[in-house]
Amino acid sequence: MxxxxxxxxxxxxxxxxxxxxxxxxxxxxxxxxxxxxxxxxxxxxxxxxxxxxxxxxxxxxxxxxxxxxxxxxxxxxxxxxxxxxxxAGAPPGPPVGPSREVRQSILDLLGRLPQAAAIVLSATYEVIAWNDLAAALLGDFSALPRHERNLVRHAFLAPRSDTRLHDPAEAEAFARAAAGHLRAAAARYPDDPEVAALVGDLLSGSAEFARLWADHDVRTGPGLRKTLRHPLLGALTLNCDVLDIADRDQRVVIYTADPGSPAEEALRLLSVVGTQRMDVPG
CATH class of the missing domain: 1.10.260.40 (lambda repressor-like DNA-binding domains)
Structure with a gap:
């Protein structure tokens, strides 16, 4: 040492x-x-x-x-x-908790997708990187404390009136998939106190999560289409593709719109105005 x-x-x-x-x-x-x-x-x-x-x-x-x-x-x-x-004289072993370090090549990829909203999720659904369009579409993650950047925490513990990230019709499918992903992550990182604290908060704060957790389900199905509700532009139906980064136990989630669709026009507008308020005079 x-x-x-x-x-x-x-x-x-x-x-x-x-x-x-x-x-x-x-x-x-x-x-x-x-x-x-x-x-x-x-x-x-x-x-x-x-x-x-x-x-x-x-x-x-x-x-x-x-x-x-x-x-x-x-x-x-x-x-x-x-x-x-x-x-410290203790050669490193396997990581205790999920990695939050995003490779520079992935960060570069996010910046090269100006017409797509892209985020990087840790194994516990924490948003650990995002591009400008994702901030305009999903919210300015940089303005949030770290624990509020977690999508599974938002899905189960945010007020029901806050439906920006997931349309109510798709909420059940996302909730089940998220619970399954988190259960698998908890098994991979049994000694990580942050994972344990997140699961504990969800179990104590959401009867829905507790019900899904009790199912012991780790099956997760891909959601190829998502309807997101922007506070000013309304409902946007987007393609949702997920790329796994296996060596970091992370995922890149990319939202794109069909060519010529109203959603494509909305994303183009968001790419110009960014996170500034469009309903307040400049």
Missing amino acids: DRRELAGFLRGRRERIAPADVGLPAGPRRRTPGLRREEVAQLAYISTEYYTRLEQARGPRPSREVLSGLARALRLSDAERDHLHHL
């Missing part, structure tokens, strides 16, 4: 993260950049005293569970996670 290098690495990674990146308010009294030590400790499920000792190069060797918590709290890439484990 290289305590000095580990301390410097933790401090450098902590200082690069903005509070908003992890859903925390910036607050008026931040004298240094990044997160506070106590915030990292809270996100990693460890004590502030223990984390402080690690940053001061005087802590004991962290367990694999602690390292996984730190990697998640500090939003480390796969390479940074491996480096953290090597500094």
